[in-house]
Amino acid sequence: MRRYLYPPLLVWCGFFVMISLGIAGAPPSADSEPSGFKGTVAAHNVWRQAVSAPDMAWSNTLAATAQEWANFLASPKGGCRLEHRPRKGKHARPFGENLYQAFSSPKPPQLSPKEVVDAWGGESENYDANTHTCSPGKVCGHYTQMVWRDTRFVGCGMTACQTNNFHAIIWVCNYDPYGNIVGQYPF
Numbered sequence: 001m002r003r004y005l006y007p008p009l010l011v012w013c014g015f016f017v018m019i020s021l022g023i024a025g026a027p028p029s030a031d032s033e034p035s036g037f038k039g040t041v042a043a044h045n046v047w048r049q050a051v052s053a054p055d056m057a058w059s060n061t062l063a064a065t066a067q068e069w070a071n072f073l074a075s076p077k078g079g080c081r082l083e084h085r086p087r088k089g090k091h092a093r094p095f096g097e098n099l100y101q102a103f104s105s106p107k108p109p110q111l112s113p114k115e116v117v118d119a120w121g122g123e124s125e126n127y128d129a130n131t132h133t134c135s136p137g138k139v140c141g142h143y144t145q146m147v148w149r150d151t152r153f154v155g156c157g158m159t160a161c162q163t164n165n166f167h168a169i170i171w172v173c174n175y176d177p178y179g180n181i182v183g184q185y186p187f
Contacts (some may be wrong), residue, residue, distance in 0.1 A: 030057035038141025062155025096178030
């Protein structure tokens, strides 16, 4: 029986080639926003600049993951409802995630990326930056994820579905690195 030994240098070279080709788990990189999402990054960065957080960039990797989850939520199995991607199992998510849903009848709602992002940003009025708390009974986690200082990339997906007599639109945005870490503050 023949054995082949690979010198460590050869193994390391192979590893670096895999990373450069995107075969190994490479982090998201800055990409161009697709036409349906133009303005998403700019809208996020307006909120981030208000708290002196660095600008974010678009990631096609995050967008693909977000679109996959949006499609699942709109499927018969997903039931056209909002539900965060689980932290474990087949659909586990290693990214931060914001969800948005709007309903209308007789046609699906038409929303710009800015309108969706500004809905999350509007939660800023519920967040007290001095105490790092959300007002009792209010929501502010979408806002804090958007402005989380360490987050560098965003990618979003969107789809439409129908429930009862209403048309719905579902937005999913993923963030890397994720925010809303217990014991840490967004900015």
